[in-house]
Every structure is written in structure tokens, then in C-alpha cells.
Amino acid sequence: MTGEYAASFLPSVLVPLVGVVSAAVSMALLFTYIESEAEG
Numbered sequence: 001m002t003g004e005y006a007a008s009f010l011p012s013v014l015v016p017l018v019g020v021v022s023a024a025v026s027m028a029l030l031f032t033y034i035e036s037e038a039e040g
Helices: 010-039
Strands: none
Touching: none
16 A cells, blocks of 8 residues: 555554554453453
């Protein structure tokens, strides 16, 4: 996907950002699930 579009720097920025955000979201969901299971 190499092209002469305006935001050609976006993939190099979005890939680590998506990785960090998805990891944080999955950790938060897992944490809330474990905490809810521990309470009951």
C-alpha cells in the first residue's frame, strides 16, 4: 500500500498506537472481568 497520498505518515503512527490502545483496552476488560468474578 505505497501511494502518493497526503497522509503517507499515518500508517507508521497508527500501527503502534493501535497496538498500545488495543492492548490497554483488552487489559482493562480482563481486569474488570476478573474483579467482578472475585467479588461474587
